[in-house]
Amino acid sequence: MQIGRFKIEQLSEGFFELHKNGDLQKIHPERLKNFREEDPLGKQSTAIGIDPLLITDGQVNILLDTGLGWGLDRNSHYKDTSNVVTNLSIFGLKPSDIHFVVLTHLHYDHAAGATYVDSGFQTTATFPNAQYILRKNEWTYALEKSQSGTQSPGAGYRLDEMYKLAAENRLHFIEKERYHLVPGIDLLLSGGHTPGHQVVRISNKNKTAFYLGDLIPTEYHLNHYAMKQMDEDPLQAKKFKTLLLKEAFNSGAILFFYHSLYRKSGKLARDERKKYVLLEE
Ligand SMILES: [Zn+2]
Known part of the structure; x- marks a missing residue:
């Protein structure tokens, strides 16, 4: 998909079953056919996709979230399954071609692919030439949560690997509410899901797109303003979401869901009850 000078590709690690204790398991797409009725899928657990975003203008390559890094570790049983690296190769890119990795927040389903365990058992940056960009308050909050052991299952931080990136000066902490990454790409502090959660606005030549992270994780959440189990600060999430959806609707922006x-993407319309719906592209 093209937004002005930017080419945008949705990468995919596939479908996962998210258990109540926070464990994730790969699921076969076949099982999704009746997943709401299937036990435990749809009753005891949830099915989710994991879809990072690649933005490129031919010169700068930007990755939004890294996925789980499924199959990247040296001992992984899932070496031949799709992950962020195999996905990039489809577009002719190597991990070393990525200049910026933007992390919406540090929950492991968004950030674990930032590193992998190499053949010498070393934690290694998956994107060796990238600056990893995240909010300073996300980092401090994640540290606090990890140290106090109060994180909720399914919204966990696994910071061990992140410390390595921090020690190597690969993490770039930002504080400005609106951070201008490159012309046409802005990182907007949303808070809500976590205090340092951010979304990404891509705009060029009168076209706009938003990458929503966990502010609005799926199309299904478009009209769900109260996500009390998911959001650390549901009121802030609701506030930001209301404004963002209004702007996206008025500007005909494309939304990307993780x-x-x-x-997985689309423009907004409103139905007869004024509810947001996603337009067929
Ligand atoms: Zn998530």
Whole structure:
């Protein structure tokens, strides 16, 4: 998909079953057919997609979130499955071609692919030439949560690997509410899901797109303003979401979802009850 000078590609690690204790397991797409009725899938657990975003203008390559890094570790049983690296190769890119990795927040389903364990058992940056960009308050909050052991399952931080990136000066902490990454790409502090959660606005030549992270994880969450189990600060999430959806609707922006099973992007319309719906492209 083209937004002005930017080419945007949705990468995919596939479908996962998210258990109540926070464990994630790969699931076969076949099982999704009746997942709401299937036990435990749809009852005891949830099915989610994991879809990082690649933005490129031919000169700068930007990755939004890294996925789980499924299959990247030296001992992984999933070496031949799709992950962020195999996905990049489809577009002719190597991990070393990525200049910026933007992390919406540090929950492991968004950030674990930032590193992998190499053949010498060393934690290694997956994107060796990239600056990893995240909010300073996300980092401090994640540290606090990890040290106090109060994180909720399914919204966990696994910071051991991140410390390595920090020690190597690969993490770039930002504080400005609106951070201008490159012309046409802005990182907007949303808070809500976590205090340092950010979304990304891509705009060029009168076209706009938003990458929503966990502020609005799927199309299904468009009209769900109260996500009390998911958001650290549901009121802040609701505030930011209301404004963002209004702007996206008025500007005809394209929305990209990280956790969708079916519709992964689209423009907004409103139905007769004024609810947001995603337009067929
Ligand atoms: Zn997530």
